[in-house]
Amino acid sequence: MNTPMSGSIEAAEPVREAGDGLGRAMAATFRRDLTAVARRPGDALTPLVFFAMVITLFPLGISPEPERLALIAPGVLWVAALLSALLSLDGLFRGDFEDGTLEQLLLAPHPLSLLVLAKVAVHWLTTGLPLALMAPLLGVLLALPQGSYLALSATLALGSGCISLIGAIGAGLTVGLARGGMLLSLLVLPLFMPVLIFGTGAMGAALGGGEWLGHLAVIGALLSVALMAAPVAIAASLRISIHG
Amino acid sequence: MRLCLEARQLACERDGRWLFRGLDVVLKAGEVLRVEGPNGSGKTTLLKILCGQIADVDGEVRWQGRALPRARADLLANLLYLGHAPGIKANLSALENLRWYQALGGEGRPDAELEAALAEVGLAGFEDVPTAQLSAGQKRRVTLARLVSSRRALWVLDEPFTAIDVAGVAALERRLASHAASGGAVLVTTHHPLSNVPGVRRLTMDGQRQVAS
Amino acid sequence: MWAFFHKLGSPRWFYGIAARLSPWCWALALALILVGSVWGLAFAPADYQQGNSFRIIYVHVPAAFLAQSIFLALAASGFVFMVWKIKIADMAAAMMAPLGAAMTAIALLSGSVWGKPTWGTWWQWDARLTSMLILLFLYLGVMLIRRAFARPQSGAKAASVLAMVGVINIPIIKYSVEWWNTLHQPASFTITERPAMPVEMWMPLLIMVLGFYAFFAAFTLTRTRTEILRREGHKRWVKELFEERP
Incomplete structure (x- = not known):
């Protein structure tokens, strides 16, 4: 600020009314978070590496026999993916909270519940979707029987959307707490159980040669409910964490 | 329409203690209002209330004559708020x-x-x-x-002089003055004297008594 | 109607009305539970399949009822607190949560004690027990988040939000667990859905359920009064209240 500035001042903007621009604000937030992930790809890789490592534990801990592994593979893959997504949730709002941009997000003249949707979408795109795409690969390691790979990916892709949305409520509630990560898991894990049940149910149906699309539809229904209800709760929890 | 932010009979209780009671604040176009007071006197809380961020208080905040929270989106559309954290x-x-x-x-x-x-x-x-x-x-x-x-009309600045050098302080003071001169309004908390800003109004927060001048 | 709500929201008014109501609730609870347990444990006929071990339903079923109802009450209080900023609702919620968790634990324990003679094992992944276990986790979450915040006011709001989120999920959890259960254990023995329980058996059960609800009301009223004194201790009316006493 070494140059004198008084000469270049323009008149302050006249008082205006809140207008549109919500789409632009959401798109900008989406792009900003995606750029941040692209600049630090390590953060996005961590849950994937964790997923692979947890999967490795099971043959070591139980048995390398393909028959036994095949029996537990659907459940193990789903639980491990769920835990990996959970691991990444703590960071969803923490960075923004610490640098103050979360507070600025709350001050935007747009509904907070929709702005956070952009952040949740980035979380799903950088965590849930990669997990869903990676799961079949790990399924091979666990001798997951043929015929359930598509079911695995599809249910994980939709199910992780629920996990991102519901988990964001917990992340919003715990973002201001010093040791929020552990508490976050306790708060949201019970809420993940229906998704897990229908996810593994779909795989069981696919393995039994049955119709698994019905189960996928149920997860889709859960996702729709979460899409409608969770943003309001996320916004409320962020306001509590920031302004008390 | 000329800018006008006003609060009537604000009272805020935090953890069983009144931060302030019966507080009236009026901020109009062309004004710089400096909120003063010791640490913990509720300066930041007052700023957040006036920006519609904290709503569970007694009293009323009006933006352009319309009460919050109804007028909140319009207030936010004109607000530039700088908090403690850099927001970068x-x-x-x-x-x-x-x-x-x-x-x-x-x-x-x-x-x-x-x-x-x-x-x-x-x-x-x-x-x-x-x-x-x-x-x-x-x-x-x-x-x-x-x-x-x-170019938002209303600036609410919470300790904006933190971590800037002498030249920066002077430049920022000039900026506050010119913003007010051009029809904007500034609400600021700071320990700096603001000696280069003409016509600064003050609001002193001191436990239960507020002295406006 | 509206005035009534605001009156109810005033801690001072609630303190008075709760003082008048709670002895009646306690008396009712005591009488109902006494009658119900004596009738149920001593006079009701033994089950033709399970013998006397079925009598644990006189604790298990009322506790399970209460466990679910209290969570509903918790969410309702949270809603009232968040929307109308009525502090009494939050004080009651803070007092109800531990009772609800305790009832859930009692339902789980009595269920597993019952499971021993019925299934031959302490724990069975039965649909009801499983959703009860998840309910216990939800209760623990609500109780933990309240204590996690430095400012009690923030903790109260966070607990309210979580209770409301939880209550939306409870039916989803319940149905998905039931569905999961039928998938894995077709035609398993379900505990409470039994054909035509004779009147001598369900009458004491009904009395016990009502007694538990009366206990819940009495407990909440009494504990909320204590909580009012704790939180409003600095207010003038509380100080006057105790200065009047000799």
Whole structure:
């Protein structure tokens, strides 16, 4: 600020009314978070590496026999993916909270519940979707029987959307707490159980040669409910964490 | 329409203690209002109430004559709030940070104007450097560049003089004065005397008594 | 109607009305539970399949009822607190949560004690027990988040939000667990759905359920009064209240 500035001042903007621009604000937030992930790809890789490592534990801990592994593979893959997504949730709002941009997000003249949707979408795109795409690969390691790979990916892709949305409520509630990560898991894990049940149910149906699309539809229904209800709760929890 | 933010009979209780009671605040176009008081006297809380961020208080806040929370979106559309935290993402460049704020606030100034704003706060040549590589004072200047790049009428600044050097302080004071002169309004908490800003009104928060002058 | 709500929201008014109501609730609870347990444990006929071990339903079923109802009450209080900023609702919620968790634990324990003679094992992944276990986790979450915040006011709001989120999920959890259960254990023995329980058996059960609800009301009223004194201790009316006493 070494140059004198008084000469270049323009008149302050006249008082205006809140207008549109919500789409632009959401798109900008989406792009900003995606750029941040692209600049630090390590953060996005961590849950994937964790997923692979947890999967490795099971043959070591139980048995390398393909028959036994095949029996537990659907459940193990789903639980491990769920835990990996959970691991990444703590960071969803923490960075923004610490640098103050979360507070600025709350001050935007747009509904907070929709702005956070952009952040949740980035979380799903950088965590849930990669997990869903990676799961079949790990399924091979666990001798997951043929015929359930598509079911695995599809249910994980939709199910992780629920996990991102519901988990964001917990992340919003715990973002201001010093040791929020552990508490976050306790708060949201019970809420993940229906998704897990229908996810593994779909795989069981696919393995039994049955119709698994019905189960996928149920997860889709859960996702729709979460899409409608969770943003309001996320916004409320962020306001509590920031302004008390 | 001329800017007008007013609060009537504000009372805020925090953890069984009244931060303030019966507080009246009026801020009109062309004014700089400085909120003073010791630490913990509720300055930041008052700022947040006036910006519609904290609602569980007694009393009423009005923006352009309309009460919050109904008028909240309109208030926010005219508000530039700088809090304690810089509000700058470390892995984005200064320019990218400003762009996000432009889009968030529904303003769409071209990059050239944003670059000019950064140059004006002394950050020419640092536009595309990730802000993580800037010094604390430079980061603060990225924040202050928002005052240049965004032409909101109402500025609410919570300790804006933190971590800037003497020249920066003087420049910021001039900016506050010129913003008020051009029809804007400034609400500011600071321990600086603001000696270069003419006609500063004061609101002293001291436990239960508030003295407005 | 509206005035009534605001009156109810005043801690001072609630303190008075609760003082008048709670002895009646306690008396009712005591009488009902006494009658119900004596009738149920001593006079009701033994089950033709399970013998006397079925009598644990006189604790298990009322506790399970209460466990679910209290969570509903918790969410309702949270809603009232968040929307109308009525502090009494939050004080009651803070007092109800531990009772609800305790009832859930009692339902789980009595269920597993019952499971021993019925299934031959302490724990069975039965649909009801499983959703009860998840309910216990939800209760623990609500109780933990309240204590996690430095400012009690923030903790109260966070607990309210979580209770409301939880209550939306409870039916989803319940149905998905039931569905999961039928998938894995077709035609398993379900505990409470039994054909035509004779009147001598369900009458004491009904009395016990009502007694538990009366206990819940009495407990909440009494504990909320204590909580009012704790939180409003600095207010003038509380100080006057105790200065009047000799």
